[in-house]
Amino acid sequence: MSELTDLNRCLAWLTKPAPKLADIDGLVLCGNSLPLTAQLAARVATEQQLPTLIIAGGIGHATKYLRQNMGVTYNLSEAELMATLVRQAGYHGKILQDRTSTNTGTNASHALALAPTSWRKVLLVQDPLLALRTQLTFEQVWGASTQLTRLLPPAFQLSQLEPIAFGLNQAYQGAWRRAYFTELLLGEIQRLWDTPQGYGPLGTGFIRHIDCPENVTAAYQRLLARPLHRER
Numbered sequence: 112m113s114e115l116t117d118l119n120r121c122l123a124w125l126t127k128p129a130p131k132l133a134d135i136d137g138l139v140l141c142g143n144s145l146p147l148t149a150q151l152a153a154r155v156a157t158e159q160q161l162p163t164l165i166i167a168g169g170i171g172h173a174t175k176y177l178r179q180n181m182g183v184t185y186n187l188s189e190a191e192l193m194a195t196l197v198r199q200a201g202y203h204g205k206i207l208q209d210r211t212s213t214n215t216g217t218n219a220s221h222a223l224a225l226a227p228t229s230w231r232k233v234l235l236v237q238d239p240l241l242a243l244r245t246q247l248t249f250e251q252v253w254g255a256s257t258q259l260t261r262l263l264p265p266a267f268q269l270s271q272l273e274p275i276a277f278g279l280n281q282a283y284q285g286a287w288r289r290a291y292f293t294e295l296l297l298g299e300i301q302r303l304w305d306t307p308q309g310y311g312p313l314g315t316g317f318i319r320h321i322d323c324p325e326n327v328t329a330a331y332q333r334l335l336a337r338p339l340h341r342e343r
Contacts, residue, residue, distance in 0.1 A: 139166075142167060167212050295343075
């Protein structure tokens with residue numbers, strides 16, 4: 112199998128279609144490296160006429176890449192940076208910010224503390240590579256009283272590696288540096304796979320058990336055996 116084929120096999124699983132909600136009460140944008148996610152969150156919140164959205168994100172591993180992608184150097188949290196992008200994209204409602212969380216678990220708990228009690232159907236907006244684990248984590252923290260789903264690009268497959276390109280998904284062309292993309296993708300498979308090294312019940316218990324298909328774990332193991340450059 113080629114590196115591109117194995118990356119796409121993992122990518123297809125990480126970004127598999129999520130159940131759709133007919134309508135939503137709220138939206139949580141989780142901090143990440145991609146300005147595009149803030150623009151998408153603003154568009155959805157405006158279209159859905161949401162009076163409030165939440166942005167959760169302090170300063171973490173993605174912050175330096177978000178600053179690079181925005182072309183800024185000032186020392187603001189991901190929530191503050193993304194709030195600027197959301198406003199620039201035309202959203203005029205209330206923005207609640209969590210500027211302190213540095214991982215997905217605290218994203219979820221801090222966002223829950225900010226969320227209006229009326230929110231029962233919530234859309235999560237996140238880096239597509241991280242969206243599945245983000246939803247699983249929010250489900251664990253927020254509980255069964257809230258329906259959660261995630262925003263994903265359709266048919267998200269790599270068409271080339273240098274530079275990173277995604278065929279029809281032009282908006283994501285060059286969105287990640289290749290080494291950071293590789294680190295995120297491989298790291299997510301490790302965290303989602305329910306082993307002692309993962310985040311499921313056999314590991315840290317941060318998320319519920321989900322089945323990782325054999326063809327995905329095989330692709331992941333082949334990728335680990337390659338001399339790939341990974342950077343976080």
